[in-house]
Amino acid sequence: MSFTFAGRPVPFEPEQSVGAALIATGVLSWRRTRFGNRPRGLYCGIGVCQDCLITIDGRPNQRACLVPAADGMQVATQIGNGHAG
Numbered sequence: 001m002s003f004t005f006a007g008r009p010v011p012f013e014p015e016q017s018v019g020a021a022l023i024a025t026g027v028l029s030w031r032r033t034r035f036g037n038r039p040r041g042l043y044c045g046i047g048v049c050q051d052c053l054i055t056i057d058g059r060p061n062q063r064a065c066l067v068p069a070a071d072g073m074q075v076a077t078q079i080g081n082g083h084a085g
């Protein structure tokens, strides 16, 4: 099972979140802040901080730490809140 991130397949285990699968493959950041263009990825890991926002199947602002990975998902970076990057 895998989803696509930045044009490359990312394998995942059953029940694994999108964020956990990205970290497991060495991707540590997937969003840039609107101000300062700073990299962001997992921080709290429990759905509180929103640092891990990501675009999934064209829908921005999904929390990568909470969304279960699914086969065939199209995952993309984003800039700030809601702008695909």
Ligand code: FES
Binding pocket: 041, 042, 043, 044, 045, 046, 047, 048, 049, 050, 051, 052, 053, 063, 064, 065, 066
């Ligand atoms: S890592 Fe904090 S909300 Fe996802």
